[in-house]
Amino acid sequence: MFTENVSRHGSRSATDGEDADLVLALWQKAEAAGALTAKGKQFGPKARALQEAMSTVGYGDLSGRGKREIQDTAVRMEQRLPGLFKQIAGAKEKIDVVSSGQGRAVDSANLFAAALAATDSALKPLIGSTRTDVDLLYFHKAAGGAAYRDYIANDQRLASTLKSLTGQPATHRAARDVLKKLFKGAFVDQLSDDDRVAAATAVYNLYAIAPAMSDESPGGKGWGMERFISERDAAWFGYLSDVEDFYEKGPGFVGSDITYKMADVLLDDFFKQVEAKRAGTGDLGAELRFTHAEEIIPLAALMGLPGSTKGATAEQPYTYADNAWRGAAVAPLGSNVQWDVFRKGGTYLVRMLYNEKETAFKAGCRPIAKGSTFYKLDELERCFGRTNGAS
Template identity: 70%
Template sequence: MNRVASALALGLCALLATPTPSYAGPQAENARDSYGTKASYEPAQNPRTYQGVPKGFEPVFTETVSRHGSRAATDGDDAALILTLWDRAAADGLLTPLGQEFGPDARALDAAMAKVGYGRLSGRGKDELAATAGRLRQRLPGLFTTIAEKGEKIDVVSSGQGRAVDSGTVFTDALTAADPALKPLVGPARTDPDLLYFHKAAGGAAYRDWLANDQRLATTLTSLTNQDASHRAAVRVLGRIFKPAFVQRIVAGKFSSTANDLTAAQAVYNLYSIAPAMRDESPAGRGWGMDRYLAPRDAAWFGYLSDLADFYKKGPSFADSDITYKMANVLLDDFFKQAEAKRDGTSALGAELRFTHAEEIIPLAALMRLPGSTKAVTVGQPFTYATNPWRGAAVSPMAANIQWDMYRKGDTYLVRALYNEQETAFKPGCRAVSKGSYFYDLSELERCFGRTGS
């Protein structure tokens, strides 16, 4: 038995039988953060509070990139892992009263995800995309009227993955249902994995090599995940489902070929975090009750563990490297390319709509230095909630999006960015048209982002 397992086993019965002392962790954070990047979408700002468009400017173009909406888990592995343990404990009579309810709840949730299709959009995901499309049209009614009158095209492009393709369909269906004149203007949906699945395409080759082989990354993630606080949280999570004798068997490695205390507790957490995405498929749409199986402090801790993995693997990561986000330049370049083509009169598009994944939104946010994605870390000062603002639930929830609206007055073109539908300043060094404004001259953005020669 290893040192951690020995220490945990010795104190296990006392830990489960007495009130748990507090530990230094993220338990006081916003409850939404505990879901990490599986958090369901909420627009970050009321559209009624947007700044007024500068006088004389009219909308001429909009472009977006959206993560797919809420979905089922990508596979049934978490349910299979924890239910294997649950079945064994049930046979041995070692379930808690609450734990006796866990197995049927987990099986029902997994069955609902299998019915939707692992990795496919859920009902909630479809609602998220349709509602975002509706707000886009409400924000720019004049633009879509002009698109219909001039017969401008609406381009739809995705990664090619099922949930991204479906997201594009749901989004454009919502647009055209509200304004049928737009329907013939929506081009055939196309796929471009180099643009919208770049972490798996040729442009991500160096990144994938780093992900698989970088020793600093591996050591950092192992040390931060495998800390004592994680094991204490895992024991508490498992103790809600299994009696102390069974939890001790897990900690002692009795089921090492199936799970250890961390992987078992993370499987419970993963079902907890995906359950809100499947709300519409639950009985009477009331939810799955998976939050009963993790105390808020433990949900917050496992949310932190999920966030730290995403932060290091996809986000700002280490301060001396841009390997996680430099490949997102292909997507930022496309934003500029589309805006410049509209300005230069070489584009017949009225809107460019892109649909992708967290693996693209998170690096793009870091590349653009969007709020929450501005601070990288060092080995000596690692990622913690106390010292870093990065939160998966804010950076890339389900249906996360970045939108640029472009306005024209004469030969001047202004751009306003929205991040999860919140007006958002461009990175430091970019000068808005006036102090406190969210509108930027396109030529200033070209200068600021080093595209002066475009």
């Protein structure tokens, strides 16, 4: 009888050109010094072409792949819930669309809405224009994120933990390995430790963003950036990226909820929409929200979604060996959390999909039957500490 979601925007170009600028400046110095390896000679033109493609798309804007991801997600939502959307069309219920107001989230919202409307022309007049709610969908930069921003800027435990994890000898070894694929050893050796790490990180970041830009590659066949970094080194720099996100957006430190408490506003809205439906005060058939990793990752930690249940201690910092958290699984581009609501007599049942897979709610929430992914609304209210429909 109702569905609601929150989705991260689709695949995009890099948010700025800094990584390409940094590594191409170094590449030009090496070229002038005759210090390029055979692979290094290939790297410069590839990196420059990728940078030009991202500039053409617009830094931070949806790529062709990202647009397709969002459109396909909308079509699959309708295919999973054909009865609901027939009901929405028949009863002329409204479909509300809301975004963070940032360009890639607005574009994702509009593309999703258009693709949904294309599944049934009767839905088109029911879909409202995309509206903006910064407090709800960009909360890390809004008033509700003030304490969080202070933590990022000033928390000494955070700073020292990130420094100790990213500054390991393994990082310096990996940085040398990455750069020696592109530049001759003597050229790499004359760089400072910090410069080597910064340049290798930039190479990794170009490698990591390239799949999102696959539609814009020559012939749509990909950029081939994987030839310039080994799997082992890519895995290490991927881990370092996860370290930062884990401590700055995810479960973070045991005993502290500073990284995810601010997501309360979003979880609260999920409940409010269902409770309004139950109370007969809501006239929506669907509520569709579009946001960013900075909101999805804290929400996953707040809700205890799979992989986001375990914080780190000072004695046992975050590593892949002892923590299941992975940014690529928690909040990939186009990731989403969806609640589908069904009424059975006077009982309201909720099913959750996480990245479009049926997913149990956190431990302590009791489904209607063992192994079921359906939960009574009042049980979820109990489980998440809501009283009389209010948080």
